[in-house]
Amino acid sequence: xxxISSIKEMQRISDELRLQSKKIAVVPTMGYLHxxxxxLMKIAKINSDVLVTTIFVNPTQxxxxxxxxxxxxxxxxxxxxxxxxxxxxxxxxxxxxxxxxDFLTYIEIEKITNVLExxxxxxxxxxxxxxxxxxxxxxxxxxxxxxQKDAQQAIVIQQxxxxxxxxxxxxIAPIVRESxxxxxxxxxxxxxxxxxxxxxxxxxxxxxxxxxxxxxEWNCSLIISEMKKLIxxxxxxxxxxxxxxDAETLEELPxxxxxxxxxxxxxxxxxxxxxxDNIIITK
Amino acid sequence: xxxISSIKEMQRISDELRLQSKKIAVVPTMGYLHxxxxxLMKIAKINSDVLVTTIFVNPTQxxxxxxxxxxxxxxxxxxxxxxxxxxxxxxxxxxxxxxxxDFLTYIEIEKITNVLExxxxxxxxxxxxxxxxxxxxxxxxxxxxxxQKDAQQAIVIQQxxxxxxxxxxxxIAPIVRESxxxxxxxxxxxxxxxxxxxxxxxxxxxxxxxxxxxxxEWNCSLIISEMKKLIxxxxxxxxxxxxxxDAETLEELPxxxxxxxxxxxxxxxxxxxxxxDNIIITK
Numbered sequence: 001x002x003x004i005s006s007i008k009e010m011q012r013i014s015d016e017l018r019l020q021s022k023k024i025a026v027v028p029t030m031g032y033l034h035x036x037x038x039x040l041m042k043i044a045k046i047n048s049d050v051l052v053t054t055i056f057v058n059p060t061q062x063x064x065x066x067x068x069x070x071x072x073x074x075x076x077x078x079x080x081x082x083x084x085x086x087x088x089x090x091x092x093x094x095x096x097x098x099x100x101x102d103f104l105t106y107i108e109i110e111k112i113t114n115v116l117e118x119x120x121x122x123x124x125x126x127x128x129x130x131x132x133x134x135x136x137x138x139x140x141x142x143x144x145x146x147x148q149k150d151a152q153q154a155i156v157i158q159q160x161x162x163x164x165x166x167x168x169x170x171x172i173a174p175i176v177r178e179s180x181x182x183x184x185x186x187x188x189x190x191x192x193x194x195x196x197x198x199x200x201x202x203x204x205x206x207x208x209x210x211x212x213x214x215x216x217e218w219n220c221s222l223i224i225s226e227m228k229k230l231i232x233x234x235x236x237x238x239x240x241x242x243x244x245x246d247a248e249t250l251e252e253l254p255x256x257x258x259x260x261x262x263x264x265x266x267x268x269x270x271x272x273x274x275x276x277d278n279i280i281i282t283k
Numbered sequence: 284x285x286x287i288s289s290i291k292e293m294q295r296i297s298d299e300l301r302l303q304s305k306k307i308a309v310v311p312t313m314g315y316l317h318x319x320x321x322x323l324m325k326i327a328k329i330n331s332d333v334l335v336t337t338i339f340v341n342p343t344q345x346x347x348x349x350x351x352x353x354x355x356x357x358x359x360x361x362x363x364x365x366x367x368x369x370x371x372x373x374x375x376x377x378x379x380x381x382x383x384x385d386f387l388t389y390i391e392i393e394k395i396t397n398v399l400e401x402x403x404x405x406x407x408x409x410x411x412x413x414x415x416x417x418x419x420x421x422x423x424x425x426x427x428x429x430x431q432k433d434a435q436q437a438i439v440i441q442q443x444x445x446x447x448x449x450x451x452x453x454x455i456a457p458i459v460r461e462s463x464x465x466x467x468x469x470x471x472x473x474x475x476x477x478x479x480x481x482x483x484x485x486x487x488x489x490x491x492x493x494x495x496x497x498x499x500e501w502n503c504s505l506i507i508s509e510m511k512k513l514i515x516x517x518x519x520x521x522x523x524x525x526x527x528x529d530a531e532t533l534e535e536l537p538x539x540x541x542x543x544x545x546x547x548x549x550x551x552x553x554x555x556x557x558x559x560d561n562i563i564i565t566k
Contacts, residue, residue, distance in 0.1 A: 015450075164388055
């Protein structure tokens, strides 16, 4: 596994690989790799000739009162894990090279970034789209893999790729869960033992919604109210949002719609740790 | 000369050319080609193996009260002129494919897009950066050529390329002028005979500024006031702005600065036709 930190060097290597007709896959991450990331890498690996994993804790996607400084980092473990899955190139740029002091450019996506995560985190998605566009131009991939865990991010990136004509195939990998159902996340490490136990309510509430729908429920506010009830039994939980929306436009649905892909998503704080989860359903 | 309108087809051809190690140059235009455009193409041609000229009157860079609908178009003449310079591929996409109805993504550049043209035309530059990024991702060039005529556009595009890590060399071609000094522009065609005569005041005022500076003037408001006086002698002229600014940051300068590249630029309406011009000076 080659470790690259220079942008120019990464571009040069990608050019060379492309000249050799190698198919490049990129998996952009913020590091602190877990089974979720590894599943993206595995999908990328089997769909490409060269797997580029990137590690960069991207400052522009954190709000001023968010956890950029405390976001967990473990570069040695990351190198080992990335290598174990067959990462060919690990790209770890510096903050200074990614965001020089005269940086002024952002990619803004209307509508779909103003709801759900974007409503709670107003500058989050412009940070995500901007860094992903940069990483695309630096690693020059044929395919890129993102996780369904960040459902809205996946939708936003697909919109950007389509609108800006990035010639890159986007694959979305399913959520990987702990044995009790909690979605894998680097932020799970923040949880106290008690919060960790209660955090399973995220998954349980989604399973409850699924069951209500399978049993014939169509009314979204009723489904959401049942999810709220379940989560409210956990003393450390504070709901940020619960949403049932069109999985493409992210418009909220009052009732389920036949034949549509719908996204049930939620964000809940357990103590000071904000976690998200989601499922896609069709009726 | 190949004429392509499909985005996918253009990307496929560019991929193929790149696999053959061909150096691709792109010259993005809005058509109605004149000597100014042809000079960009000539520079692109001698710096590449394959010259791609694009023609697209980009709706997103026109304001709601601007001249999108009346902007001059002559596709047959454009084909002839583009071919005469050695354009290998003429890319003429449709509006529907460039901006499908669910289009939501814009590239925004802070600070340097809020002054000069950006102040008079608030959504202009996000339209420019967005379409240029799209054309970059579609034509996959090694180099791209823009004109100094649109001085702020050249600065904004260079900022975008740097910030988003587009691996593309940007060349800026000097302004081409009519024999009386008027900068070539597709919009010159709007001018009445009388306005056309008076429009030479743009160039004359820049030459006056240059002379004042060569004669030892340092005070920018004094220089600007002399330029205003000259332009005000033309009955059809109405000044939008005259500016002397740092040619990188576009910050207005009260006095000239030693060793700096400075941009003297102006926008003036002659009747209903808004024209721009500029020179770069160093002291």
